[in-house]
Amino acid sequence: MDPSDAPRRATLADVARAAGVSPSTASVVFSGKTKVSDATSRRVRAAADELGYTGPDPLAASLRTGRSGIVAVVLEGQLRAAFLDPVTIPMMDGLADGLASLGAGILLLRDESGEEGAPSLTTAPVDAVVLIGCSGRTRASLDIVRSRGLPVVVIEGDAGEDVPQISLDNRHAAEVIARHIRELGHDRVAVVALPLDAGHERGLIDPERWASATVDVTRDRFAGVTAVFPDARAVAAGGSSIDEGVIAGRTLLADPEHRPTAVIAQSDLLAAGVIRAAEELGLRVPEDVSVAGFDGVTVDGIGPHVLTTMVQPAVQKGRAAGEQVARMLRGEAAESLDLTSTFRPGTTTAPPRG
Amino acid sequence: MDPSDAPRRATLADVARAAGVSPSTASVVFSGKTKVSDATSRRVRAAADELGYTGPDPLAASLRTGRSGIVAVVLEGQLRAAFLDPVTIPMMDGLADGLASLGAGILLLRDESGEEGAPSLTTAPVDAVVLIGCSGRTRASLDIVRSRGLPVVVIEGDAGEDVPQISLDNRHAAEVIARHIRELGHDRVAVVALPLDAGHERGLIDPERWASATVDVTRDRFAGVTAVFPDARAVAAGGSSIDEGVIAGRTLLADPEHRPTAVIAQSDLLAAGVIRAAEELGLRVPEDVSVAGFDGVTVDGIGPHVLTTMVQPAVQKGRAAGEQVARMLRGEAAESLDLTSTFRPGTTTAPPRG
DNA sequence: TTGTAAGCGTTATCAT
């Protein structure tokens, strides 16, 4: 007897009919955009319950309003790689917060261009886009986003001219921590650097090598240190991890002859590795060697130590991005933000031994 | 002179008109669902370029096809908390893979019920839902999903009757590793357990306490061990981290009197902590004490050790979930899967000293 | 190979 055999899901029109009201009234009952009398409201809701109607179909609503309530976050490569950096997660959390006012969810998109059938920036039903990181690929993503006319915010990446950007005071922050080290009296200082470019090669860095470094974060943090210690030696790590820090730490600390009295690492993870390396070699931190980090993340497994570090406002970074997106979606102008890291003294730095 | 002052974005209809073809033909040029002559195809693309048309509006396409190409992943609480577990990330990666055949993206949704205006399961334009974890809240999410009639898969959670579920052979896997320990000749064995319930209290666990444990994973992995070592002592950690492992490790190893010769930890992170605790106490691993883990994740910072552990197929877990979602979306029946962990011998277990 | 036509389920505008 049914018009169709597969019992089609009830629509707002069905509910309206059952409740004896017009579709527009029924719509308003659910959206609350206009006053509705208590009586009709109740009638509509009753009819909805009756028919198993759970609310307006988001797809149809989206088409009509032109909003999907979804913001894309574009990460580089495998999710694994992106989430390896411990600041990414708090940042995403902040983003979720910043977006909350908008009622928007986060769509994870991978930056791999090729993959057939993969959901891409070109076809995703999103209201805005947040680009993370600073790979060359960012460029391509940016083009797509632009041609779709979507609002976009870039976090720590080489955004073009007019794209609002959330960045960090990397250079200045590095200088702050370097100055702390100098004030303690150190002058034989070494840096454990993040990768200089996509190559990820490890080892001592020839000063001229910096000219060809492509990763902004690495370069800026190094520049901050050399402003204070122009002759600081540097070792590049293969990535930001404790194990990489251990490797770099050994390189720097093994030889008592050239051993620095302080090591400035470009991430907390690396710093933790340096501490491990030092302890392996029988050196005490901070008595024999001071170690400073960068990021201010909680590093698991360095025991009683509290890392001296620059705390970067990871959550706030995400939240700021979310807020800028929200503004753009409201038609307001968005602005770029340069966030400030704060010095956090810990137990891993001290004056060098007499 | 323009019909409107704000230059409206071009639509497929505009493109069709400009190219002198019908809307349906233009549509097909972009979707590729039907053969189109090379000539018209070119004409349409040219017109599209001309008008700055970048492809069909996903919103409209979604409404028409009833598909958004988005799958929601519901995580408990803050993203931070969810991503603390190192298996979550590879799992999400696997999920992305499993979903790739579908061309679907992943929408991150937080499980917090309240939050006004937050994007919720009720209003998100998704084709299917993946529920992760085993909080009581899963229940609520499940109800929403059900009433919306969305396909759903649960990963390691207490899904109801007919919900396809991806689980792990926790009990059996724990038994496997316990047997390995016994075969090495140990009989004084202790367990470092994950939290028993939301309370997260640390310390030695009274055997009767297990009856009230609510976390399946913890209970199952413990049951596997007691099948081999009925009298194994257990200490609960406050969470799955290296630092918690250190605390638990100290509790177990400090007293030489009752010191076990082997410790079975319920996660690799905990195991890494136990190793640190042992080394702090001057014990060598595995000579003085054997340590086994669970998960098979890469633990940063345990230096030369390779953890003896059960490798859980994290990526595959995600991929399986993705594949089941894909099946359901194709109208096929989905099935529950119980995945198998595999034993990976490492350098952290050895026979007890004579 | 291409065109015609009928929606997909909402919501916004305007009138009542």
Add this chain to the structure above:
DNA sequence: ATGATAACGCTTACAA
């Protein structure tokens, strides 16, 4: 406070 009506931009039978 409520209702009629017209889009929103696309896809897909089906017809030509």
